[in-house]
Amino acid sequence: MRALRIFTAAAALLAGLLPLTAAAHKESDSYLTLSPDPANAQVLKGQWDIALRDLDFAIGIDANRDGAITWGEVKAQRGAIERYALQRLVIKGDGLSCELQPVGQMASEHTDGAYDVIMFNAVCDKEIPNRLTVIYHLFEDLDPYHRGIVTIHAAGQTIGAVLGPTGSSASLDLRQPDRWLQFKSFVIDGVWHIWTGPDHLLFILSLLLPAVLMRRQGPLQPGEHVWSGSRWQPVNSLGPALWELIKVVSAFTLSHSVTLSLSVLGIVSLPSRLVESGIALSVIVAALNNIYPVVTNRVWLVAFAFGFIHGLGFASALAGLQLPPMAMLASLGGFNVGVEIGQESVVLPLIPLAYLVRRTRFYRIGVLRWGSLLIVAVASLWLVERIFDILIPGLGFLTPN
Amino acid sequence: MIRKLLLCLMLLAGRCFAAPGEAYIPAGDDVVLQQVPTAVDPRVRQFAVLRAQWQKNPDHVEQATALSIAYLDYARGTGDARYLGRAAAVIDPWLKRAPPPLAAMLIDATILQSRHLFNESKAELIEVLGRDRDNAQAWLTLATVAQVQGDMDTSRYACAHLIGGSDALVAGACLGALNAVTGHPHEGYQTIQTLLRAEPLEAPAIQSWAQGLLADAALYSGDDAQAEAHYRSALQLSPGDNFLLADYADFLLDHQRPQEAADLLKDYTQSDTSFLRLCMAEQMLHLPQAAADIAQMGSRFAATDQRGSYLYRREEALFALSVQRDAAGALDLAQQNWTVQKAPQDARILLQAALFADQPAAAQAVLDFIDRTGLREPQVDQLAAEVRRAMQAGAPAVRGAAR
Numbered sequence: 095m096r097a098l099r100i101f102t103a104a105a106a107l108l109a110g111l112l113p114l115t116a117a118a119h120k121e122s123d124s125y126l127t128l129s130p131d132p133a134n135a136q137v138l139k140g141q142w143d144i145a146l147r148d149l150d151f152a153i154g155i156d157a158n159r160d161g162a163i164t165w166g167e168v169k170a171q172r173g174a175i176e177r178y179a180l181q182r183l184v185i186k187g188d189g190l191s192c193e194l195q196p197v198g199q200m201a202s203e204h205t206d207g208a209y210d211v212i213m214f215n216a217v218c219d220k221e222i223p224n225r226l227t228v229i230y231h232l233f234e235d236l237d238p239y240h241r242g243i244v245t246i247h248a249a250g251q252t253i254g255a256v257l258g259p260t261g262s263s264a265s266l267d268l269r270q271p272d273r274w275l276q277f278k279s280f281v282i283d284g285v286w287h288i289w290t291g292p293d294h295l296l297f298i299l300s301l302l303l304p305a306v307l308m309r310r311q312g313p314l315q316p317g318e319h320v321w322s323g324s325r326w327q328p329v330n331s332l333g334p335a336l337w338e339l340i341k342v343v344s345a346f347t348l349s350h351s352v353t354l355s356l357s358v359l360g361i362v363s364l365p366s367r368l369v370e371s372g373i374a375l376s377v378i379v380a381a382l383n384n385i386y387p388v389v390t391n392r393v394w395l396v397a398f399a400f401g402f403i404h405g406l407g408f409a410s411a412l413a414g415l416q417l418p419p420m421a422m423l424a425s426l427g428g429f430n431v432g433v434e435i436g437q438e439s440v441v442l443p444l445i446p447l448a449y450l451v452r453r454t455r456f457y458r459i460g461v462l463r464w465g466s467l468l469i470v471a472v473a474s475l476w477l478v479e480r481i482f483d484i485l486i487p488g489l490g491f492l493t494p495n
Numbered sequence: 496m497i498r499k500l501l502l503c504l505m506l507l508a509g510r511c512f513a514a515p516g517e518a519y520i521p522a523g524d525d526v527v528l529q530q531v532p533t534a535v536d537p538r539v540r541q542f543a544v545l546r547a548q549w550q551k552n553p554d555h556v557e558q559a560t561a562l563s564i565a566y567l568d569y570a571r572g573t574g575d576a577r578y579l580g581r582a583a584a585v586i587d588p589w590l591k592r593a594p595p596p597l598a599a600m601l602i603d604a605t606i607l608q609s610r611h612l613f614n615e616s617k618a619e620l621i622e623v624l625g626r627d628r629d630n631a632q633a634w635l636t637l638a639t640v641a642q643v644q645g646d647m648d649t650s651r652y653a654c655a656h657l658i659g660g661s662d663a664l665v666a667g668a669c670l671g672a673l674n675a676v677t678g679h680p681h682e683g684y685q686t687i688q689t690l691l692r693a694e695p696l697e698a699p700a701i702q703s704w705a706q707g708l709l710a711d712a713a714l715y716s717g718d719d720a721q722a723e724a725h726y727r728s729a730l731q732l733s734p735g736d737n738f739l740l741a742d743y744a745d746f747l748l749d750h751q752r753p754q755e756a757a758d759l760l761k762d763y764t765q766s767d768t769s770f771l772r773l774c775m776a777e778q779m780l781h782l783p784q785a786a787a788d789i790a791q792m793g794s795r796f797a798a799t800d801q802r803g804s805y806l807y808r809r810e811e812a813l814f815a816l817s818v819q820r821d822a823a824g825a826l827d828l829a830q831q832n833w834t835v836q837k838a839p840q841d842a843r844i845l846l847q848a849a850l851f852a853d854q855p856a857a858a859q860a861v862l863d864f865i866d867r868t869g870l871r872e873p874q875v876d877q878l879a880a881e882v883r884r885a886m887q888a889g890a891p892a893v894r895g896a897a898r
Contacts, residue, residue, distance in 0.1 A: 205794045
């Protein structure tokens, strides 16, 4: 046993564990430079120089294996290089991920050899982020001594960081936050979030469709089903309908603001699958209530209760937002205002319209009953999609972003 | 920071802080941008085989260590630090296990040592020896690390554990090398030479290593002709070995043979240690390309500084002193280097830098070290005597002392 162990030690020696003095080449680095695009405030221009030797080791560039990497071989691997590298880099503006879009390929020479240059745009969600974060994972599984040397030019200053496996991210403030600009840009975000998110709209719509009608109480009349249109009586004036609208929308706003804020501030956190499924369920419940009414008087309570879960859904648009407290307040406030504007812009024109046609069979049966049924159908498909985390073909156009 | 600024001023280039080279579109698809190792090199063919075995058996530590050692061996031979990182990446998952396999820890200790993280390397080796008291590999590496740090007692203790093991030459070379730097170079030389003659069938890597140690021992005992012969045989056994090239080139430059040094190194410009000696040779020969190559060497050091690596303090000090003639910068670097490693070359560069900067007292630590360890080496002896004289006289030293 002892002889065997000593043999192993000797074999290791022969194989190359003799003490080394020191390495004599620079270790592996990449050079990443970011600077704002003067033409587009949402875009950062990126240049990322990665050593061809490292890329060849990672994904193979020397196609004919002759030991000489030509420009033609580098060009042929452009797509593979961009996929490999850009997947291992995250750039965030104010905590929101920016999309990395390759726009060109070049070459460069550094002290230790030739590099591939990825020219790319980092397209950020927000205009001119205040705080930029770079998260770097290139080659961390292939060479723990690889470093990303990051240089950021912004607002007349140049800031640098050296990133690697033990310190893979760096954040820096590009400028003082402009709260008014921030507020405005988040208002627009909020409006778009509602306009492009049919689930929130369908929920509000389901609650408001009956606002121009009144549910007649009392026992069923002969030949009358609980879902019969005849049990819905038109309101006599626009006043109560608008009052209903104000109550529903305000209750919804109040509760979703609470959870939106708590979620963005990181105080409350639920899995997005649960939140999204809950939102779909809320749409089903709201629409079913128009067909088989359970709650008729205090619809605003339904809006209030489900508003909490919708607020968590809004927060997904701002997930990871990192701002100083006052800027955070401006952004959250702006986003809430935007959500309100988005909602009002849809329901405000709708209520007078509904009021005008409230007496018709078309409205009571066609819109209220069949419309609600359609909403139940669509929301049920969403629920299935979200619970099982699948995509139903053909539902894409109705899928909230 | 000041040194970096000085370097920037010296380079007169705006790239000291922002690194990217000018991006360009090469003139045509046939333009060769980069040479990479090919399968013509048997070591590269071996990588492919070992890599495939490793990927097939991810749960076998033997496959991981075999691949890792192959990378390490390549890093040693060529000086290409990228392969150190690749070697580290392969054993990394094994080091995260509790307890890590000894073989993986030994590789890690060797990597730490080559990255000049001597204390970390030592700690890991002591851990290995705690689990396996008779691990010859761990004792040998510990002896080397301790010797480089100037901890001769630990080094001697570690070498002693190799005696009676399977490899008499390795044990003898360990003690011989230690004797060579503690004032007994002649005895050290004899020990290694006797054992090397007794074991002619040793692997070329071990023989070459022993020849390098013989060259050093001969040099320290003042026998330059012997030293040169051993450098040559060592290089014959492992052609292109990065460390042998640097040592032999230093020998040639010391003996005012810059043309031979330039001829020796002209094909190894990728290695920073070789390229530095080439720059020194070109400067001595007043060659027209010297200026451009020296600027390039400065850029290389700037690039390593930028990533936060301080592995090359000895080389940077040598560059500042011999090429740039920057007394303050060289002294600063040589002092930083001395806190990390204490080989005869490190003693020498600090003595030279202190003399050149007219601050002989700055080399007091080296004088104390010589008194403590008994280090004898002709160049060091001479410089130490000059430093002592300068300190006694309290007068500026002779500037010609530095190479």
